[in-house]
Amino acid sequence: MHWDQMTATPDELHEHATRVRRAVGQLGVLESIITAADGPWLGAMDADGRGAAELKMHLAGRYRLTVVVTSAGKISLVQMNAPAAGQAGERVLSSKPSIRRGWDDTEEMPKQPEWLDYVVAWVRTASEDVDRRAVIEWRLTGADLKLAAMNDTIDSMRASLVEREQLRDELAAEVVDLRTELDALGARE
Structure with a gap:
């Protein structure tokens, strides 16, 4: 441990x-x-x-x-x-x-x-x-490191989310195009 x-x-x-x-x-x-x-x-x-x-x-x-x-x-x-x-x-x-x-x-x-x-x-x-000051300094150092790691995780998750949103928007546009084309083909028949 x-x-x-x-x-x-x-x-x-x-x-x-x-x-x-x-x-x-x-x-x-x-x-x-x-x-x-x-x-x-x-x-x-x-x-x-x-x-x-x-x-x-x-x-x-x-x-x-x-x-x-x-x-x-x-x-x-x-x-x-x-x-x-x-x-x-x-x-x-x-x-x-x-x-x-x-x-x-x-x-x-x-x-x-x-x-x-x-x-x-x-x-x-x-x-x-x-003494108590040394304990607080040690805990503060550990908390700072955890906070920095958490911020890095959140930043990478945000970047990943933005990328996923872009992929979703591209897929949504493709779905609209395919539906429009399908509707157009259905209207010709």
């Missing part, structure tokens, strides 16, 4: 977490992260066929978080995206070394038992970094 299509508020995500729950441990992990999300976070939650739950949330498009939790309540993957000025740009927590990103000698990747605490702290920090 694309970030712009996520509409669930943290309260709605709490309700969804209860329905998605496969195990008590999984619910606890998801609830901890959702509870830390203060402010206008939006998100979506899904479960795959193997029992893993995936939580995706974003805050005004600036901060994005994806967390995959196994049915046993173990975090298997965390992807955190932040503006480069605020926190490190992209960080990925994973047990697979090839997937890990954003960690270097200055800040080592936390060990797996500390992942939940790290993610909760990251979400709290992000919540403090984004």
Whole structure:
């Protein structure tokens, strides 16, 4: 699901977490992260066929978080995206070394038992970094893009309608000519 299509508020995500729950441990992990999300976070939650739950949330498009939790309540993957000025740009927590990103000698990747605490702290920090003005600016940018796309659609529909009207007028003139010719042939007979 694309970030712009996520509409669930943290309260709605709490309700969804209860329905998605496969195990008590999984619910606890998801609830901890959702509870830390203060402010206008939006998100979506899904479960795959193997029992893993995936939580995706974003805050005004600036901060994005994806967390995959196994049915046993173990975090298997965390992807955190932040503006480069605020926190490190992209960080990925994973047990697979090839997937890990954003960690270097200055800040080592936390060990797996500390992942939940790290993610909760990251979400709290992000919540403090984004104010109402940033949210409105982000929503305005999205609304401007949608409005421009809608205007383009309407303009192309108008152009198509004008073209169809011209075709209709030509066809109507042809029908009049054919009726006139048919009437003229009927009058001769």
